[in-house]
Amino acid sequence: MMAAVDNLKRLCIDHYFEEEIESAMAVAMDLVHSDDLLDATLSFRLMRETGHDVSADDVLRRFTTSGGEFSLALTKDILGLLSLHDMSHLNIGEEASLHRAKEFSTKHLASAMRNLEPAGLALYVRQSLDHPYHLSLMQYKARHHLRYLQSLRHRNTTAMEELAVAEFQLNKLLHQKEMVEIKRWWMDLGLAQGIPVARDQVLKWYTWSMTILQGSSFSRYRVEITKIIAIAYVVDDIFDLVGTLEELSLFTQAIKTWDIAAASSLPSCMSLFLFFPLKWGALFDGFMVQAKWLATDQGIIVMQQEVTPQSSPTTSLWDDMGSAKDEAQEGLDGSYRELYLAENPAGDAEEHMRRLIAREWEELNRECFSRRTFSGSFARACFNAARMVSVMYSYDEEQRLPVLEDYMRMLLL
Structure with a gap:
């Protein structure tokens, strides 16, 4: 049984x-x-x-x-x-x-x-x-x-296996339908053409919501959350790769006040955002804090101490360990690995980071299995998000993501 x-x-x-x-x-x-x-x-x-x-x-x-x-x-x-x-x-x-x-x-x-x-x-x-x-x-x-x-x-093939195959096929059709809608939205948005430095990875962004929220009842949520993820990635690229600290400060203020008139004083890649009905002050404030820290060499330790309650340290650690050379970009994100090695030249940064990640998994297990803090569906979403992090940042020597590519082929193509 x-x-x-x-x-x-x-x-x-x-x-x-x-x-x-x-x-x-x-x-x-x-x-x-x-x-x-x-x-x-x-x-x-x-x-x-x-x-x-x-x-x-x-x-x-x-x-x-x-x-x-x-x-x-x-x-x-x-x-x-x-x-x-x-x-x-x-x-x-x-x-x-x-x-x-x-x-x-x-x-x-x-x-x-x-x-x-x-x-x-x-x-x-x-x-x-x-x-x-x-x-x-x-x-x-x-x-x-x-x-x-x-x-x-x-x-012989069992009824259980036949049900699983049917479930796989139904999910694949649903995911493909959602991807068509998301791709159409992304092309109509025009950000890929208007911001050349930004990543254009709609399929990769969709895998976040596809993995975290599973089941037909979450179809509309997957589509809308993918849109949010796409915008967040583009904003991240702008902060990392394009703007000066002064421009980013003006950009953040303009977004928070929805000041269309500020478009003339901003680079075109930033002014595009003022014409979208977005009010994401908290997100932009977070990016702005990171930009200021990096500009003044305060480093990742401050980020870990101050931002941990609102973001995932596991994501940052896997990103650093995977190398964070996504799409050969050369921006400055800050690196826990570099800071650790600067303070511990003889230390094993990767082993240290893996211990920190294991500690985060232990805490997540405790919250979801022992304390029952969350509902079952929310706990599953939390686990799925944590699982996706390692896949999204586990680069091989060729700076590719083999597990993610295999996963997308299985579920979407």
Whole structure:
């Protein structure tokens, strides 16, 4: 039963079976105390994901020595190790035990891959290590999970898989329809032609709203939020690449007061915005604060201390770690990495930033799984936004975003 619930969730069709899944949690409450690694860890993850109070330490104690070391006998249980690896990312404060679980499962899954049969299982393990389930885009993982299920040749295609395929196709048609509307709006807006330095990445911007808000009921929200994201990106480019501090100050004031007359004293790329019915004073104030800090070399530390309540430190950290050379732009955004290395020349900036990101994930898990601060739908949106950040800023050596490109091909093209 737990495997079926897990498949429903991994294929992103669990919303059709919410009552059945909740009923299955009664079984999970018993299995979480099982001596079988797969049963116990899978039941733990499903229970925590659905908001039930369950202790990771209590679950893992059955599989570790008094010193906290895992039994080597577990290394032969590949599905159990995969489930242990998945569980290890749901940390809400059990840092020591789940950190050991992550290290143990990662080490032995990587070692086992060379001899795994069938080949589909080896690919599935590699994908799980590269893109852990909880930290990854659900729709992206769903395609890979379906491919894995279909690779199990000893069984026929199930009704569950057929439903997943139908769901994928319906979503793709809906997303394509939304993209047509957004592209038409973007071309009619004329910003791409009027501001040559600005990014023209409508498809990339749409993936933010497509990922964060999933389901047909959010279609209109996805379209409108993409428009907001597009404007924010263009304004960001203007602040980073075009204006002087004086021009940016005039620009911000003109937007806040909607002063059309100010258009004559601003560069054309800025004056365009005065003819749109936009009242985004808070956004422009935020960009202006950043511009002033960078102009006076105050750096990213001030930004982290002062702006964190209103923005995502995870986004900034992934941006810096990914290199922030998006589209070969050469603006000055400020870099946490550079500041850290200036203060710690011998330090490992990337490792330090990854620890900070892990800490942010722990806090998000705590808010959504433990405190139940948010509704289920809002918690899912928060997780999806956090998952999208790493994909949007994980550049390879060629300054490309391979996971994002693969994701867009799967869901849109």
